[in-house]
Amino acid sequence: MKRTARWIAVLRTPVGAGAGVLLLAVLLLALVAPLLWSHQATAIDTEHLLEGTSAKHWLGTDNLGRDIFYRVLVASRTSILLALIATSIAVVCGLALGCAPTVLGRRGGRLATAVVNIAVAFPGLLLALFFAVVFGVGAKGAVLAIGLAGAPSFARLTQTLVAGIEKRDFVAAARIAGVGRFRMLSRHILPNIAEPLVVNATIGAGGTLLAFAGLSFLGLGVQPPAYDWGRLMGESLNSIYVHPAAALAPGVAVVIAGLAFNLFGEAVAKGFGVPVLKGSRLPQGETAPAAEVDEDAVLVVKDLHVSFPGPVTPVRGISFTIGRSEIVGVVGESGSGKSLTALAVAQLIESPGQVRAAELSFLGAPLLGRAAVRSTAAARRRLLGTSFAMVFQDPMTSLNPTMRVGAQLAEGAREHQGMSRRQAMNRAVDRLRAVRIPLPERRAHQYPHEFSGGMRQRAMIGMGLMGTPALIVADEPTTALDVTVQRQVLELLEQIRTENEVAVLLISHDITVVGQVCDRVLVMYAGRIVEDLPASELYTGARHPYTRALSAAVPDLDTPLDEPLAVISGRPVDPAHYPSGCAFAARCEFATDRCRTEDPALVSHGPAHQVACWNPQGSAAWQARYPGTESIRTGQR
Amino acid sequence: MSELRFDQVSVRFGTGSRAITAVDDVDLVVPSGQVVGLVGESGSGKSTLARAAVGLVEPSYGRILLDGVPLDHRAGKRRPLQMVFQDPYSSLDPRMTVGDTIAEAVPRTAGNRADEVARLLELVGLDAARANAYPGALSGGQRQRVAIARALAGQPDVIIADEITSALDVSVQGTVLNLVRSLQRELKLSMLFISHNLAVVRYVSDLIAVMYLGRIVEFGPADQLLTDPQHDYTRELLAAAPRRGTTSSSPYPSQRTSA
Numbered sequence: 001m002k003r004t005a006r007w008i009a010v011l012r013t014p015v016g017a018g019a020g021v022l023l024l025a026v027l028l029l030a031l032v033a034p035l036l037w038s039h040q041a042t043a044i045d046t047e048h049l050l051e052g053t054s055a056k057h058w059l060g061t062d063n064l065g066r067d068i069f070y071r072v073l074v075a076s077r078t079s080i081l082l083a084l085i086a087t088s089i090a091v092v093c094g095l096a097l098g099c100a101p102t103v104l105g106r107r108g109g110r111l112a113t114a115v116v117n118i119a120v121a122f123p124g125l126l127l128a129l130f131f132a133v134v135f136g137v138g139a140k141g142a143v144l145a146i147g148l149a150g151a152p153s154f155a156r157l158t159q160t161l162v163a164g165i166e167k168r169d170f171v172a173a174a175r176i177a178g179v180g181r182f183r184m185l186s187r188h189i190l191p192n193i194a195e196p197l198v199v200n201a202t203i204g205a206g207g208t209l210l211a212f213a214g215l216s217f218l219g220l221g222v223q224p225p226a227y228d229w230g231r232l233m234g235e236s237l238n239s240i241y242v243h244p245a246a247a248l249a250p251g252v253a254v255v256i257a258g259l260a261f262n263l264f265g266e267a268v269a270k271g272f273g274v275p276v277l278k279g280s281r282l283p284q285g286e287t288a289p290a291a292e293v294d295e296d297a298v299l300v301v302k303d304l305h306v307s308f309p310g311p312v313t314p315v316r317g318i319s320f321t322i323g324r325s326e327i328v329g330v331v332g333e334s335g336s337g338k339s340l341t342a343l344a345v346a347q348l349i350e351s352p353g354q355v356r357a358a359e360l361s362f363l364g365a366p367l368l369g370r371a372a373v374r375s376t377a378a379a380r381r382r383l384l385g386t387s388f389a390m391v392f393q394d395p396m397t398s399l400n401p402t403m404r405v406g407a408q409l410a411e412g413a414r415e416h417q418g419m420s421r422r423q424a425m426n427r428a429v430d431r432l433r434a435v436r437i438p439l440p441e442r443r444a445h446q447y448p449h450e451f452s453g454g455m456r457q458r459a460m461i462g463m464g465l466m467g468t469p470a471l472i473v474a475d476e477p478t479t480a481l482d483v484t485v486q487r488q489v490l491e492l493l494e495q496i497r498t499e500n501e502v503a504v505l506l507i508s509h510d511i512t513v514v515g516q517v518c519d520r521v522l523v524m525y526a527g528r529i530v531e532d533l534p535a536s537e538l539y540t541g542a543r544h545p546y547t548r549a550l551s552a553a554v555p556d557l558d559t560p561l562d563e564p565l566a567v568i569s570g571r572p573v574d575p576a577h578y579p580s581g582c583a584f585a586a587r588c589e590f591a592t593d594r595c596r597t598e599d600p601a602l603v604s605h606g607p608a609h610q611v612a613c614w615n616p617q618g619s620a621a622w623q624a625r626y627p628g629t630e631s632i633r634t635g636q637r
Numbered sequence: 638m639s640e641l642r643f644d645q646v647s648v649r650f651g652t653g654s655r656a657i658t659a660v661d662d663v664d665l666v667v668p669s670g671q672v673v674g675l676v677g678e679s680g681s682g683k684s685t686l687a688r689a690a691v692g693l694v695e696p697s698y699g700r701i702l703l704d705g706v707p708l709d710h711r712a713g714k715r716r717p718l719q720m721v722f723q724d725p726y727s728s729l730d731p732r733m734t735v736g737d738t739i740a741e742a743v744p745r746t747a748g749n750r751a752d753e754v755a756r757l758l759e760l761v762g763l764d765a766a767r768a769n770a771y772p773g774a775l776s777g778g779q780r781q782r783v784a785i786a787r788a789l790a791g792q793p794d795v796i797i798a799d800e801i802t803s804a805l806d807v808s809v810q811g812t813v814l815n816l817v818r819s820l821q822r823e824l825k826l827s828m829l830f831i832s833h834n835l836a837v838v839r840y841v842s843d844l845i846a847v848m849y850l851g852r853i854v855e856f857g858p859a860d861q862l863l864t865d866p867q868h869d870y871t872r873e874l875l876a877a878a879p880r881r882g883t884t885s886s887s888p889y890p891s892q893r894t895s896a
């Protein structure tokens with residue numbers, strides 16, 4: 001499964017592999033050392049008391065003449081075992097406290113949260129010393145002390161993770177299905193927070209090891225005749241100037257074992273974390289020299305390819321031009337490559353993704369290729385930073401939740417336009433006003449979660465307007481919003497387009513939205529543009545079978561109620577295995593033999609209309625099939 | 638067959654001056670074996686009303702009755718109301734197989750669970766072998782079918798569907814709507830179907846209720862409400878709904894609209 005693959009990926013990184021091997025070695029040592037060497041470690045050699053390093057005793061001997069090297073090895077079991085027990089106590093107590101709100105209901109949960117909040121405020125070591133006094137000196141007391149002292153931070157972590165999972169609909173669904181509290185916890189919540197907990201427990205074990213050594217060193221931990229690394233350090237402290245090795249060796253052991261836990265935990269955490277999109281990236285790619293420059297074009301894309309190792313090429317040969325203050329829509333099924341096209345234009349495809357194009361130029365400046373390497377990278381970024389804006393589907397993930405909205409808008413302007421703090425803030429407030437956010441001065445000081453979904457999306461658009469953009473790329477900007485808010489956001493885009501002469505590339509899977517707002521529509525299927533037509537002709541003049549089927553699949557107020565909705569049968573094409581002919585052939589009602597062998601190119605069918613199909617409809621074939629119908633409701637059954 | 642009745646239901650969030658009334662004195666009936674479509678803008682309280690019905694939020698006033706008997710939402714009881722959620726990507730537990738997810742909702746009295754799961758999967762048009770798949774391996778439309786199967790597993794008297802097609806691709810939206818319609822007719826389910834899309838609601842509903850600022854402002858037979866809307870907000874919704882051939886032919890539609 002995917003998870004095993006990720007573990008393997010973690011172990012393949014140098015740090016992951018190194019830490020993994022180290023951790024394994026440490027655990028193995030803890031397991032076998034007492035079996036192999038406990039005799040050597042306890043053998044009293046009265047002839048060699050308190051001696052330094054020698055051939056017989058590598059690290060010297062202690063005051064009873066026992067070999068320190070073997071004692072350090074054998075002590076590994078006690079040290080690590082106690083650390084693991086203490087960590088388990090911390091995790092179990094933390095889990096119990098953290099899950100309490102789920103199990104106890106509202107009132108008990110509030111109490112548990114309050115307890116955690118207070119406990120977290122105390123430094124862990126202080127708590128440990130406090131508990132050590134309460135439980136009395138000795139290994140048992142120390143384990144309890146360190147374990148309990150570690151519990152609050154695990155409780156906090158658990159609470160946060162549980163709260164995140166509880167918001168998901170599957171928990172609500174299980175609740176409706178009548179699932180009880182404990183089963184909810186064991187089946188739905190714990191499995192979904194297990195990974196981060198285990199990772200943090202591993203990292204925590206490293207810290208516990210250190211803390212335990214500290215307590216033993218102070219004489220509060222393991223008591224003689226038992227010994228652990230901390231105790232060994234304490235015992236040899238008196239003679240540290242005479243035999244430094246005897247005191248250093250257990251210290252080194254603590255550090256190595258602690259590091260093993262820590263590094264491994266960190267490596268796993270990193271491997272399982274989600275990569276985040278960062279600012280503009282240089283694309284890796286090449287391009288032919290740019291052709292003649294079209295004065296009116298904001299964006300020119302010629303033969304754009306996006307590929308990933310595998311190899312998959314989800315975008316394969318896309319060409320289009322966006323003119324000044326033109327709104328161009330892109331529609332197509334999920335996975336057809338709409339978002340990747342947008343990301344490629346925005347230079348946001350991350351390695352190992354590859355972007356290739358015959359031409360990709362923005363405001364006449366090439367964005368790809370050798371014509372504009374290194375020296376102009378900064379200039380290119382500035383051009384994109386000020387003249388280009390991108391709006392994503394979920395504004396909650398594209399706004400930083402920990403930063404005030406106004407400051408977030410101002411940040412980019414200070415960086416790209418060199419505004420002062422005051423200027424940038426004023427501009428931010430002004431832009432929030434421009435996107436019709438009420439009381440912009442007040443709102444600028446709020447955090448994203450205090451905005452409604454529609455307002456967040458406006459704020460994102462406002463961020464794009466901080467400069468003087470020539471193009472706004474909006475990827476499903478209204479999918480997360482409902483109709484009325486959606487209409488407001490779309491109207492805002494239209495208004496901005498007329499007032500500021502901004503072109504808009506609007507990506508949506510909702511063909512009605514695109515039909516209503518756009519001047520021109522690009523229909524994508526399997527990484528290609530299959531039809532490019534004026535939006536006004538979407539329902540009446542579409543010629544590609546896919547475009548027709550797509551618009552017939554959406555119910556409207558005239559859909560006949562007595563028959564099932566038209567659907568497009570079959571599944572979209574897997575971008576790793578494109579068929580040799582037309583990619584739509586397997587689902588197409590009009591497919592002929594030619595369709596299955598030859599790939600149709602995008603060619604003109606009248607002014608401002610391009611179609612990639614061997615049997616474009618709306619022509620003779622369509623009429624013959626459905627005589628007397630103007631409607632395209634037919635499509636496929 | 639059962640009738641779901643909201644009797645003067647209000648839901649309030651928060652306290653004191655910051656309190657918001659999300660649902661305001663709603664009276665609504667879902668007659669036995671019929672589909673009531675509920676439309677309205679965001680924040681108008683549609684989902685809150687649905688969540689109150691299934692016991693995810695507590696009404697601050699009023700009662701919700703099933704065949705005249707107030708609903709009991711305590712854990713362990715049979716749940717006569719089931720809900721299908723908007724986002725099929727978050728409504729299925731990623732760590733549980735499709736079969737386990739459905740089985741969890743099958744009542745203990747239902748006999749062999751595995752058989753029941755297989756039957757339900759076939760019912761929603763999925764291969765019974767899919768029971769062993771994890772949600773990650775399914776497309777959005779397939780996930781929504783699983784969610785519907787889970788809701789049916791509880792042998793509910795009433796199903797509440799909250800925006801079940803809005804997260805789906807247009808090409809699969811149609812298949813899910815067709816499924817909902819045929820299942821409803823076959824099983825004679827009573828259903829509250831919530832959507833912001835009037836065209837979608839029209840397609841599945843016998844009756845339509847329009848919600849605005851927490852209140853039901855209009856309720857009536859679907860064809861009557863659509864041909865002769867009484868409330869201003871209903872008229873506005875009708876005007877905004879997509880209609881074939883109403884696309885703008887002007888290159889600058891913004892000059893046309895004046896809102």
Ligand SMILES: Nc1ncnc2c1ncn2[C@@H]1O[C@H](COP(=O)(O)OP(=O)(O)OP(=O)(O)O)[C@@H](O)[C@H]1O
Pocket residue numbers: 308312314332333334335336337338339340341353509575
């Ligand atoms: N980082 C990646 N590595 C490999 N394949 C990828 C990657 N990102 C996207 N793809 C693949 O590229 C194809 C197109 O993806 P894209 O996100 O552009 O689709 P989309 O048209 O925007 O779909 P949606 O409507 O769901 O947003 C998909 O098949 C996807 O699986």
Ligand code: SF4
Pocket residue numbers: 544545546582583584585586588589590591592595600612613614615616
């Ligand atoms: S080329 Fe053939 S298979 Fe492809 S869309 Fe046209 S008719 Fe259908």
Ligand SMILES: [Mg+2]
Pocket residue numbers: 338339340475476
């Ligand atoms: Mg996308």
